[in-house]
Amino acid sequence: MQNLEALAIFVRIAEMGSFTRAAESLGIQKGRASNVVRELEAQMGARLLHRSTRTVQLTEDGRSFSARARALLADAEDLSAMFAASEAPLSGRLRIDLSTEFARSTVMPALPTFMERYPGIELELSSTDRRVDLIQEGMDCVLRVGGIVDETLVARTLGTLRMVNAASPAYLARYGVPHTLEDLLAQGHRMVHYSPTLGSRTLGWEYPAGQTYAVLALPGSLSVNNVQTYHSAGLAGLGLIQAGLSSLKPFLRSGELVEVLPDLRPKSLPVSIVVAHRHNLSRRVRIFVEWLENILMPDLDR
Template sequence: MNKLELLRTFVRVSELSSFTLAADSLGLPRSTVSEQVRALEHLLGTRLFNRTTRRVQATQDGTLLYERSKDLLSGMDEIESLFRADDAELAGCLRVDMPTMMARRVIIPALPQFLSRFPRLEVEISCTDRQVDLLREGFDCVMRIGALSDLDVVARPVGQLSMRNCASPAYLARCGVPQTLDDLAEHRLVHYVRNLGARSAGFEYVQAGQVCFQPMAGAVTVNNAEAYSAACLAGLGLIQVPAVGVAHHLASGELVEVMHGWQAQAMPVSLLYARQRHVPRRVQAFMGWLGGLLASQVDPLPSDENLGATMSTWARLPTARRPSEATVACLACVTSVHLRGYVMAITSQDICSAADQLNGFVGFHGKRGVHIVRFSEDAFGMDVADDSITPCSEFVWRPQQGARMALCRERLALLLEQHVDDRLNIGEPLRIYLRRSDLPEIVAERSLR
């Protein structure tokens, strides 16, 4: 039996934690998936899953094999297309997810251009407003509008969507045109939530660099972008929506823009894909095409000096004691981050403090030629020289000129690759810093006490 096929089946079961879902994803009978996993277990001489009637969970050996298999399969995909210089020779199936509004108005109408360039590719498109799980649901690429909470994937920033406040002419004739925030007390908002039952924060606006919300009454709550626009067209209240989604309604006069100067914060647009050593060429080709297509539909990201809600110039913050008895003075960059429904301000001081709290030590393994993490200086063994052992909280800083040091994303990523996140204590600010490549690198002045 083809060993690579066994690994592909094993990886899908690991990602979905289900033989049934893996079988559906691969287009195979469930019995075949079970037989292939048993064959792989027999071949390797170890149990890869703990199976119960309710769930399938990878064993410790299964978890290790999963991480190695992802890189191996990705490498094979890359090898298969390595010498296919002709775009027309690129083959395979792409599974992508995108918001319904962008799919219908922007992406699907342009898709024939992509398929004419890559005629041997097939595309499976999921259109939904919910945040899909890229890894568990087996997507190659996900287009995400808004906050990012996926910590185990790579985000490629594309741009941002400016927002508009809109209402129908019939609604405005009935209720009047709001001009100020005080006027909103006499108006209704169509509420949008991801999950029905959740509470809407109200009317969103940006003031003095801060994202604010004003509670508003409203008779209708929806969880779908198409229903959101339809409710507004029906005269049920105000909506706050990306400009690209209502441009045709505004042009035709079906909707009217109101409350100029009180728009919601622009929504970031990102392309998400799995964290892997080699991204398959078909995925690279699709993301390259999609990024170019979206460039004409989105606004550019703010420059570093204006990133997020606020970003100040160099400033000396209150110093923080580090485990090595050093002090830090950081770039006082502040960005508003939407996280799991909340808005939180992340400063460079927050990120540095999270770096201070990293646990464990890093040492260089001479024979293997790699850095490894242990949680005691005595746990490294003979192949790691004592002078190469450094606390993780120090390892993540890369020396620059003089006393300046940079908080290195590559070294943070190396720690994450050890798959001991909980023990390392990698906090949310560090994950955001690692994921948000559009944030500037933090540079700190360090001096001994």
């Protein structure tokens, strides 16, 4: 088990490219991480990592060693679980990243049940709307809304998030209710711009155009990088918004928001669970992913 622990430490260092970040993610001292690598290199008789003041990179031997180590760790996890009861106690740390809105509206209300069932799991939950780097930030899995652009990652699409156009009654009283795309321009409508990274190019107002989708360059004087802030801006009457139906339902029911242009809804967004390696999923990761999929199903179209 000590040798497997050393392999796990080495793999985390290799994935994150940093002794410091790997040690922090594993809850160990940096010195211990350094000692583990030195001992492994001595045992293997080969240099596994190139070290510099800024980066840590795998050598050619290190890449081969890392691949075999990941496979061995996954096999050890499967072997350990083979003879364990399905309800056997789980322990260890999980690092998960979720979108802020799913974390607030869906995961947090259900999380007490999960934590009560698996008290041995230490959960580190990141909640952000930016695109995190699973490997560099040491995440076990990430829930992503939108397309997956990195083909090296392993993604499983759970469903799609239906999108709607909405505005506050006060905003509509000021600008009028649009019934066509032409109304958006003729009535002088404005939108709240959303981008996970402030300063990046905003996409504009999305609408269906035949078999595809197009974008209308609609003006707006406010840009935000957080979904919940985006919703709040719409509630405050600062502009039109395009957001997930599941999260806006309470506001639409209460009348705090009104759906507009229902026949011109933006494209539904895929919601996926993403991991870095298909063959490096511990039992606790698989159980958390299964639980996450179950609680998200009511919010998604299949």
